[in-house]
Amino acid sequence: MIEFRSVTKRFPDGTLAVDDFSLVLPSHKTTVFVGTSGSGKTTLLRMINRMVDPTSGCIEIDGADISTLDPVKLRRGIGYVMQNSGLLPHRKVVDNVATVPMLRGMPKKKARDEALALLDTVGLDRSLAGRYPSQLSGGQQQRVGVARGLAVNPNILLMDEPFGAVDPIVRAELQQELLRLQRELGKTVVFVTHDIDEAFLLGDQVVILRTGGKIAQIGSPAEILANPVDEFVSTFVGADRGKRSLHVENHGDGDVVVDETGRLAGVLVGAPPSLAAAATAPFEPESKAGPQGSGASAQGGDPR
Ligand SMILES: Nc1ncnc2c1ncn2[C@@H]1O[C@H](COP(=O)(O)OP(=O)(O)O)[C@@H](O)[C@H]1O
Numbered sequence: 001m002i003e004f005r006s007v008t009k010r011f012p013d014g015t016l017a018v019d020d021f022s023l024v025l026p027s028h029k030t031t032v033f034v035g036t037s038g039s040g041k042t043t044l045l046r047m048i049n050r051m052v053d054p055t056s057g058c059i060e061i062d063g064a065d066i067s068t069l070d071p072v073k074l075r076r077g078i079g080y081v082m083q084n085s086g087l088l089p090h091r092k093v094v095d096n097v098a099t100v101p102m103l104r105g106m107p108k109k110k111a112r113d114e115a116l117a118l119l120d121t122v123g124l125d126r127s128l129a130g131r132y133p134s135q136l137s138g139g140q141q142q143r144v145g146v147a148r149g150l151a152v153n154p155n156i157l158l159m160d161e162p163f164g165a166v167d168p169i170v171r172a173e174l175q176q177e178l179l180r181l182q183r184e185l186g187k188t189v190v191f192v193t194h195d196i197d198e199a200f201l202l203g204d205q206v207v208i209l210r211t212g213g214k215i216a217q218i219g220s221p222a223e224i225l226a227n228p229v230d231e232f233v234s235t236f237v238g239a240d241r242g243k244r245s246l247h248v249e250n251h252g253d254g255d256v257v258v259d260e261t262g263r264l265a266g267v268l269v270g271a272p273p274s275l276a277a278a279a280t281a282p283f284e285p286e287s288k289a290g291p292q293g294s295g296a297s298a299q300g301g302d303p304r
Pocket residue numbers: 011012013015016017035036037038039040041042043044
């Protein structure tokens with residue numbers, strides 16, 4: 001569990017990036033910070049691995065105040081994935097993934113073997129291991145970035161707009177991959193995005209931020225969609241929707257987000273895998289398909 005207690009960050013030039021922020025991020029869940037540019041998302045994320053230190057307040061990980069921990073040791077348990085994958089251009093894919101474990105003393109052979117296994121984990125063919133980052137597509141580069149973040153076998157994975165630079169189709173694939181990975185690995189993920197749809201798709205807990213890291217609303221996607229606390233949140237939740245108008249529907253065995261044409265647009269926390277699978281396929285409106293034909297009536301399954 002990660003806990004922010006009254007955390008404030010004022011940069012030396014006077015900018016108040018985060019103002020009195022308090023939040024609990026549960027273990028093995030995905031918490032998404034979502035907000036417009038400059039709302040303090042990156043600063044919040046970087047304070048977790050001490051790339052940035054708070055001006056006041058404290059952050060605890062599993063009860064330990066991280067300001068008392070050695071930053072290098074702290075980062076051993078924390079993976080970091082950034083927007084432009086952050087790959088070293090002059091190193092092959094396998095070495096990009098193996099670099100940090102080797103820096104930490106893992107023998108080269110073992111580090112490379114583990115790197116190859118991580119390529120499997122993130123859905124990349126091992127034949128790409130010998131390429132340089134520039135010889136990969138944007139989506140492949142991001143997968144290598146995720147593999148690199150996982151290479152230290154962290155409990156915590158920090159992801160700063162990791163899918164922001166790829167096209168919408170690849171982005172949707174990467175999002176589904178992350179959901180799959182998270183079902184398998186159960187890391188404590190802290191994910192930053194400015195895209196509310198991405199936040200609702202990936203987050204168990206979604207934190208909508210205003211400027212200054214001020215929390216506008218915290219909740220599950222279903223809670224926020226069903227009950228936006230104020231005008232700011234409704235506008236933000238509605239802003240990226242274009243013609244769609246998303247709403248929550250209960251399908252008996254889990255909540256789903258449905259757009260105005262009745263298509264399944266996302267699956268909320270607690271929905272069974274059958275619904276998750278349906279989210280990637282065209283979805284018949286309930287009125288036409290009926291409860292049996294919608295795929296939404298399947299029983300059981302693990303919540304994600
Ligand atoms: N090193 C820095 N020095 C001064 N101001 C900064 C620094 N880093 C970020 N900021 C400012 O802090 C605010 C929050 O930035 P950031 O956390 O990067 O926001 P976001 O990731 O939500 O776009 C912004 O006003 C930004 O300009």
